[in-house]
Amino acid sequence: MAGSNGPSLAKGASIIVFSNDFDKVFAAFVLANGAAASGKPAVMFFTFWGLSVLRKQPGKRIHKSAVEKMFGAMLPKDMDHLGLSKMRMGGMGKRMMRKRMRAKQVAQLRAMYEDAKRQGVRFIACQMSMDVMGLTKEELLDGVEVGGVGTYMQAASSSDVNLFI
Amino acid sequence: MAGSNGPSLAKGASIIVFSNDFDKVFAAFVLANGAAASGKPAVMFFTFWGLSVLRKQPGKRIHKSAVEKMFGAMLPKDMDHLGLSKMRMGGMGKRMMRKRMRAKQVAQLRAMYEDAKRQGVRFIACQMSMDVMGLTKEELLDGVEVGGVGTYMQAASSSDVNLFI
Amino acid sequence: MAGSNGPSLAKGASIIVFSNDFDKVFAAFVLANGAAASGKPAVMFFTFWGLSVLRKQPGKRIHKSAVEKMFGAMLPKDMDHLGLSKMRMGGMGKRMMRKRMRAKQVAQLRAMYEDAKRQGVRFIACQMSMDVMGLTKEELLDGVEVGGVGTYMQAASSSDVNLFI
Numbered sequence: 001m002a003g004s005n006g007p008s009l010a011k012g013a014s015i016i017v018f019s020n021d022f023d024k025v026f027a028a029f030v031l032a033n034g035a036a037a038s039g040k041p042a043v044m045f046f047t048f049w050g051l052s053v054l055r056k057q058p059g060k061r062i063h064k065s066a067v068e069k070m071f072g073a074m075l076p077k078d079m080d081h082l083g084l085s086k087m088r089m090g091g092m093g094k095r096m097m098r099k100r101m102r103a104k105q106v107a108q109l110r111a112m113y114e115d116a117k118r119q120g121v122r123f124i125a126c127q128m129s130m131d132v133m134g135l136t137k138e139e140l141l142d143g144v145e146v147g148g149v150g151t152y153m154q155a156a157s158s159s160d161v162n163l164f165i
Numbered sequence: 166m167a168g169s170n171g172p173s174l175a176k177g178a179s180i181i182v183f184s185n186d187f188d189k190v191f192a193a194f195v196l197a198n199g200a201a202a203s204g205k206p207a208v209m210f211f212t213f214w215g216l217s218v219l220r221k222q223p224g225k226r227i228h229k230s231a232v233e234k235m236f237g238a239m240l241p242k243d244m245d246h247l248g249l250s251k252m253r254m255g256g257m258g259k260r261m262m263r264k265r266m267r268a269k270q271v272a273q274l275r276a277m278y279e280d281a282k283r284q285g286v287r288f289i290a291c292q293m294s295m296d297v298m299g300l301t302k303e304e305l306l307d308g309v310e311v312g313g314v315g316t317y318m319q320a321a322s323s324s325d326v327n328l329f330i
Numbered sequence: 331m332a333g334s335n336g337p338s339l340a341k342g343a344s345i346i347v348f349s350n351d352f353d354k355v356f357a358a359f360v361l362a363n364g365a366a367a368s369g370k371p372a373v374m375f376f377t378f379w380g381l382s383v384l385r386k387q388p389g390k391r392i393h394k395s396a397v398e399k400m401f402g403a404m405l406p407k408d409m410d411h412l413g414l415s416k417m418r419m420g421g422m423g424k425r426m427m428r429k430r431m432r433a434k435q436v437a438q439l440r441a442m443y444e445d446a447k448r449q450g451v452r453f454i455a456c457q458m459s460m461d462v463m464g465l466t467k468e469e470l471l472d473g474v475e476v477g478g479v480g481t482y483m484q485a486a487s488s489s490d491v492n493l494f495i
Contacts, residue, residue, distance in 0.1 A: 011487070016328070018192055020251075023378055027348055027494075030458070034479030040487070048188055049251060067265060074252055086350075086379060087404055097462065100397060104461040128195070131269040132262065149199030156326045157176070157205070161486045163346070163494040164192075164328040181493070183357055185416075213353055214416055232430060239417055293360070296434040297427065314364030321491045322341070322370070329357075329493040 012041040012159035014152070017050035019165055020076055021085035022094055022109070025053055028165045029112035035161065036119035043155040044116070045147075047126035051133055052076040054125055054140045068134025075133065079109050117143065124151060177206040177324035179317070182215035184330055185241055186250035187259055187274070190218055193330045194277035200326065201284035208320040209281070210312075212291035216298055217241040218278075219290055219305045233299025240298065244274055282308065289316060342371040342489035344482070347380035349495055350406055351415035352424055352439070355383055358495045359442035365491065366449035373485040374446070375477075377456035380495075381463055382406040384455055384470045398464025405463065409439050447473065454481060 013035035017028045028044060035042040046054050052075045064072065076082050087093035101108065107115065116123075124147045125140055137146055145151075156162045178200035182193045193209060200207040211219050217240045229237065241247050252258035266273065272280065281288075289312045290305055302311055310316075321327045343365035347358045358374060365372040376384050382405045394402065406412050417423035431438065437445065446453075454477045455470055467476055475481075486492045 013483075013486075016192075018189070018330075024348070027346075027378060030479050031482075034483050038480060038483045038487075040483065048192060067261060070261070071265075096397060096400070100401075100462045100464070104458075106458055106462060128269075128271055132265045132271060134265070149195055150203060152196075153178075153199050153203045153205065153326070156178075157203075160325070160490070161483070161492050162326050162328060163492060164330050165348075165494050181357075183354070183495075213357060232426060235426070236430075293434075293436055297430045297436060299430070314360055315368060317361075318343075318364050318368045318370065318491070321343075322368075325490070327491050327493060329495050 010039065011161075012043065012155065013161040014043045014045065014156045014159040014163075016152070016164045017044055017046045017053060018048050019085070020049040020052040020082055022082035023085050023097070024165050025050070025079070025082055026109055026112070028163075029109065029116055031163065032116050032121045033112060033119060036116065036121055040159075040161070041120070041122075042116075043122045043124060043159070045124045045126065045152045045155070047129045049075070051125060051129050051135055051140075052082065053079045054123065054144050055079075055135070056139065056141050058139045060138075062136055062139065064134055071133045072135075079113060082109070122155075124155075126152075175204065176326075177208065177320065178326040179208045179210065179321045179324040179328075181317070181329045182209055182211045182218060183213050184250070185214040185217040185247055187247035188250050188262070189330050190215070190244070190247055191274055191277070193328075194274065194281055196328065196330075197281050197286045198277060198284060201281070201286055205324075205326070206285070206287075207281075208287045208289060208324070210289045210291065210317045210320070212294045214240070216290060216294050216300055216305075217247065218244045219288065219309050220244075220300070221304065221306050223301075223304045225303075227301055227304065229299055236298050237300075244278060247274070287320075289320075291317075340369065341491075342373065342485065343491040344373045344375065344486045344489040344493075346482070346494045347374055347376045347383060348378050349415070350379040350382040350412055352412035353415050353427070354495050355380070355409070355412055356439055356442070358493075359439065359446055361493065362446050362451045363442060363449060366446065366451055370489075370491070371450075371452075372446075373452045373454060373489070375454045375456065375482045375485070377459045378463075379405070381455060381459055381465055381470075382412065383409045384453065384474050385409075385465070386469065386471050388466075388469045390468075392466055392469065394464055401463050402465075409443060412439070452485075454485075456482075
């Protein structure tokens with residue numbers, strides 16, 4: 001897997017995670033980890049609903065407006081609480097999916113995230129989306145960078161695999 | 166922002182706008198404008214549901230078949246009438262989102278579009294989708310080009326950031 | 331269309347088909363065929379819900395667990411049974427769409443697939459998704475390759491148009 005086969009693998013991969021559907025976020029992590037394993041620097045740029053993936057429960061109380069609280073309450077509270085994009089069936093689809101994943105020894109989402117961190121995948125949270133959703137940096141996982149579309153364009157321009165998920 | 170830092174920013178960005186969800190279309194414009202601001206020629210290729218974004222109210226009556234009228238009635242009538250992909254809540258989600266955007270001084274969709282035009286972003290409407298949806302060029306915003314998948318491939322091949330939204 | 335205009339068209343196109351929505355899968359085939367027609371080697375990588383597209387009715391009975399049978403029953407049984415992502419209206423939206431496509435002489439999905447095959451488009455099924463969904467190679471269309479994220483990264487790195495649909 002240590003990808004020195006050809007110059008193209010030296011260019012990076014950038015993935016915009018727009019969705020917070022469990023299945024799509026899962027695919028995003030598989031791709032980011034796969035890129036890193038092939039020797040490609042990988043960046044995940046979390047925007048809009050995708051920000052949910054990076055949420056952690058903050059240690060101290062953060063002052064929020066009513067609308068910010070509402071957004072906070074309606075979005076999945078972290079990556080362990082995402083739902084499927086299809087076949088939801090009141091959560092049963094996802095339970096079935098996770099059970100199958102365990103049976104087939106496919107890593108769970110949080111393990112994929114830990115793996116991505118270990119492999120040096122960069123996580124960038126979209127500043128504009130954080131403003132709109134009322135999320136602060138201290139509510140996001142440690143090690144997450146905050147950036148804008150300019151940050152993304154820089155990363156995407158030095159990547160040859162750019163995806164919007 | 167005037168991106169002369171490295172050769173990669175000279176290559177373009179091409180964005181297929183397949184969706185007509187407010188949030189996804191918004192992201193597409195942020196990305197196209199961000200690309201243009203970094204000095205990358207940007208092209209937005211509108212296909213399928215995404216065509217709704219380019220609709221304008223035509224000056225004169227256009228003769229349509231019953232099915233074409235039906236499509237016309239069921240699609241959002243222009244970019245000011247798109248709905249969210251999630252958290253719809255009978256339109257409340259979107260009102261909340263727009264209110265937050267105003268509060269945080271994030272530009273509205275139509276302003277983003279005007280900005281894109283000013284920055285020279287190209288808008289291409291997919292011919293095949295127009296045929297299927299029964300939309301004519303005179304029903305689309307001024308300055309929109311009409312093209313096919315060949316037009317897209319040309320643009321995408323001279324871009325290093327290609328996204329499907 | 332025979333694309334010898336510029337070096338960039340020699341690089342390939344890779345398309346991840348994650349969705350099994352009729353409209354999105356249709357767009358994926360239009361793009362893959364368009365790439366191939368412009369002289370770009372094209373690869374379609376089917377993962378998650380997208381695997382439905384590659385299903386065929388297997389000749390002999392395959393032994394499955396209860397959960398595998400359940401997945402099998404809930405997923406569209408082949409590419410002729412996909413639904414629209416929007417405007418479903420109990421299947422009416424899709425019937426309307428297909429009728430329009432016929433009227434406008436737009437090729438149907440299966441014809442697009444046959445065309446892609448003839449043009450040498452590669453079809454790769456994601457191994458991990460097959461495991462999770464309980465699908466075996468003999469349940470997939472003939473000529474489909476099976477591969478992992480490494481296979482995808484190789485293809486994507488030698489492509490300049492990479493899309494996630």
